[in-house]
Structures are given as structure tokens and as C-alpha cells.
Amino acid sequence: MREEELIQRLASRLKGSHSLVIEGIGDDAAVWEWDEKYLGLLSVDTLHEHWDFDRVYHAPQYIGYKAAASAISDICAMNGEPLFLVVSLGVPSYVSPDYLEKLYEGLRKVEEKYNVGVIGGDVSSANALWLNVGVVGRVEKEKITYRRGASVNELVCVTGDLGGAYAGLKILQREKAVFLQHPEMQPDVAEFTYIISRQLKPEPRCDIVARLREIAVMPTSMIDLSDGLAAGLHALAKASKVGFHIYLDRLPFHAQTQQVAELFHMPLTAFLLYGGEEYELLFTAPLSAYETLRRETQIHVIGYATEGLEVILEDPEGNVMKVERLGWDSLQGRQGG
């Protein structure tokens, strides 16, 4: 059973509501009535050893950073501002207090960079290392952006570039395999520093949330790409009851991502559509914003919303294919053992 189905099945067992709550389970964050001006946002994310990170190549500072970044990204996806975090740790006996301190140095970096505070937490004994980060944020009522707001003919946009985090993971996994067989060899990753940093130290796009305000573009629907572009498109499509027509040659990628696709004899498209852990934003915007958006270097218009619920990808020759509703989990498997 996929995570999404399991969550839906479990959520159906719950009341899941409260008089102050506007949106419960189902979007990137839950939404509640804060005061006259603001809505409160609440989300939570877990990074678990073996599945979400491998201590061989994820240094503790990066694990802390990524866990907090990933939680903050859910607040950005609601067009909101992150405020404070609570961090729970599952600590196995083989992890030392010194190691955990380094992990907290990563959290500290996030506190400074994103102007948030870690204000609570919990430490438990556990069989493996895990971090759970809860985040409270807020957003002005008129700025809240759900997954369900897209309309036919609106623009579809992504930020940054795609597939880099997955490409970085492929390189790190290769280096780990080499290291296990030949411990004397030095890792050779100099040509892949960009994509490795995409994997190790992802940045939530709070800067995009701020930039959209500056250029007065109000996104109509939004999601983060933690599960990859295809999953994000299908989630917006399902919630908004629209389809999407996407142009392959509009999908942004870094040269190193293409290099990795060639190195592993994999289609670049797989990286762009299904590579997860991106924390880039996918959003729709009114057609009228086109001229404004195309001047933004960090925002790429990749297609438009259509009737129907299908996601169609068109290549430069005009061939079209249906994009399957696969998520990052189908590409990934465990990160380590």
C-alpha cells in the first residue's frame, strides 16, 4: 500500500476537525483560524535513517538541516511564512551525544537562515535514528494557497531546477559502493558538487514566496516537489479538478543532472519527472502574469492547465505522452542499509 493511500485510509478513521480548523489532512499543511489577519499553518515531516538518509554520506549537520528544511517547505507551499519548529529525535544506542550536537548545528543553521526558532522537542530511545520536525507558520488570509485553486488555462510554473537531488543521490550511492569495495580510494565528486548539495542541503523556497509578493503575482494553487514533479502535477490536478499540458523542453535542469542521467544510462526525463526531495515549488498563476513571470530567473513557466484530469507531456517534436501518477517512492527505495 502506498503512503498516500495508507494516510487516506487512516484519516478516514478520524474526526479530523475542530471548530478553529479550516483545512485538515490533505494539503501540504493544516490551516486554522489564527486571528482576523492571519491563518495558522501546521505541518510535520520525518526523516528516517535507511529510508530518508544514509549516515555514510549524510553528515549529521546535513541531516538536521534537511529535516527542518523539508518541514519548512510545506509552509512555503501554502504561500506562508514559517515561524517555529519542534524537533523530536529517535536516538539509537549507536549514536553519540556529540553526533546529535552536530545534527543540532544543522538545525541552528536553518534557524538563522530562515528566521525560525526551534522551541520544543522530545528525545526517545529508538532502534534507528529518526528526526521528526513539526512546524508552525502563518499566512495572511488573502494569500493562502491551496492545492485546489488551479483553473483551466492558467500557467503552470516550477522554481529552480529539477532532478538534481535524485542525481546527487545516485552519485553518493555510487561513491558508497566504491568505498565499500575499495576503502583506500578517494571519492571523486568534484564535478558533481551542485547536485550533491541539492541532495544533502536542500533549501525550501521561502525566497520564492517573498518574490511572488514583490512582483504581485498571486499563485492560484501550489505544492512543493518533495515527491517529484509528476506527483506534484497529479496532486494539483486531482485537488483542482484540472489537467496539465507540460512542455518537456521547458523543464529546467542543471547540466550535472544531465551528466548523471547519461552516466547511468537513464532517461533525463525520469530525473525531471520523478526525482523527489526537491523542495522546489510547483504552482499555477493567472495567464495575465505571463510577462511578469518570464522575467524571473528562478521561475519557469512549463505549461498550462487544461480540462480533464490528465497530465500530458509534449516533447519538442510535438509528440505527446501521458505522465503516470508515480511518486518519488517508486523511483527511490531505501537510501541505505
Add this chain to the structure above:
Amino acid sequence: MREEELIQRLASRLKGSHSLVIEGIGDDAAVWEWDEKYLGLLSVDTLHEHWDFDRVYHAPQYIGYKAAASAISDICAMNGEPLFLVVSLGVPSYVSPDYLEKLYEGLRKVEEKYNVGVIGGDVSSANALWLNVGVVGRVEKEKITYRRGASVNELVCVTGDLGGAYAGLKILQREKAVFLQHPEMQPDVAEFTYIISRQLKPEPRCDIVARLREIAVMPTSMIDLSDGLAAGLHALAKASKVGFHIYLDRLPFHAQTQQVAELFHMPLTAFLLYGGEEYELLFTAPLSAYETLRRETQIHVIGYATEGLEVILEDPEGNVMKVERLGWDSLQGRQGG
């Protein structure tokens, strides 16, 4: 290293603050500026298999219930009202979706009983089963109760009765051992139903928070007894810079708890002082509230606050002993294997 020390060491690595935050790590819940009338409260709690529950005798409904109850208890300890929860699950391969549904039935029961909503969450693959429950609550500004508010000569009160959850655990552990050796035997727990329910299905004392309002008693400091009475007294003492003088014959307990102490040839005092997982409240109140409080069947005045930082226990013969600063963790160990 004890959990408390580890948390302090890790917290010292953090900024841990935010312009909206009034109280960060260190009390039962973090406190932030909600609006003119309310303060927001945020806390998080984890139950982890092997350490906090044993699937042999903790049915999934109870595990869900206890995880949520334990998080809500932190809000009660701030004299606040719980509002909504986010639930994260670590799911090992040996746990089925049906099992998780039962766990969510327990969460549903908490939603109904405590008028809260589970409005978000996260599901991860894991090596063992764990639940992490984050809770948002709020409290009127003038009602907030920290650990640090106790003054010399004030009354010290506990709610309900003490040591029952630990006594229930002893019985469940005995039954498990019997079952493993003689699977054909039927468990014999009829005489211990009260304390077993204290272990399996603890109730946070939201009723006490409401009752204190009704009888117009404002607690000056408060904590929940998840780590036991001794740890609670020392935490209030340290935060408030007072000591406590406690009368042994004022400590409330159930007859079944005494029975278990005798059965296991352990001093009853150990159950009362060090038994954890109680979720009763320990609070201080002005001397002037004495006549009001002594009429309350669920509230017991057990002593008074003193100068100095020591916790003194006086027995009916007038002998006094210092209560060590030991927590529940020193009594407990793992719940199962």
C-alpha cells in the same frame, strides 16, 4: 546521559527563539503570542515500541489513545486547552494497515473525549513502531501557568492517585512472563483492572484545568506527572527556586497499587514517588485556597513550598527524608523486547 541533560545540551546549540515566542524549550509546552487574549501552546510527545509500550499487552487502540493523551497532558500542565494534533507514525514492515487502523480508533476516541482534532500527520517506514504526537493548544494570558511560579509557603497539590500506572505495568509484565512460559494459562488480572487501565488508557486532566477555573483557584506553578512525583517536585523546585515539604500520609493511592507493592515486595513509597506515566497534575496554589481545595475529591494537598531547593518527605512518625531527584526512567527500563 539522562534525557533531560541531553535535551539541555542539545538545546544549548540552538537559537531557540523567535519574535513571537514567549517561552521555548524547558516547560511542559512552548508558549507563543497568539493574539490579544490568548497565548498559543505547542508540545510534542513520542511513544516508542520496546521503550514506551509492548505490543504484547498494549492493544493498538490503547497505544493511539495513550500517545495523544500524553501530548494533551502537556497542554493541561500549562493550564491550557488542547485544540489540535498532528500524528506522525513510524511503521515497521511487521505492522499491518489493519493494526494501524485500530491505533487510529484510539486517536478518534481522544478526539471525541477531549474535543480536539487530528489535522495532519506523516507516515514513515521504520524499524520499530513509534508514534509522535504534536499538539497545539491555547490559554488565556492571565491563566498561563509555568513551572517557575511557586512561592514559599504555598500549597502543593496532586490530582487523582499516584503510582497506579507503574503498578499496572508490573502486573502486565508479570502476565506476559507467565504467558511466555505457559501459553495455555489464562491471564488473571480481574483484581487489578483499575491500575491496568491507569497504564493502558491514561487520561490527561483537562477536567482539573476546567475545575480550577470553576472554583476560582489559580495555580501558581504546574507540571504533569509523566515522569513521576519526585521528578515533578524537583522540576517545580528548580524552576521556582523553592523547596517542598511533603507529607507521606497525604499522598493519594489506590488500594490496588498497595496490593501490587506488597505482591512484589517493594515499598509503596517507590510507586508513589517514582512511578511515571501518570498524567496527573502537580501544582502549587496560594495558602488562601486551602479551604476550597480540601473540598475537592480529585485534588489532594500534599504539603507546602519551603525555602531552599530540597524536597523533604515526612512520614506519619515525623521522620523526614530527602527525596532524590530521580525520574521515571531510573525505575523503568524498557517495557518489552
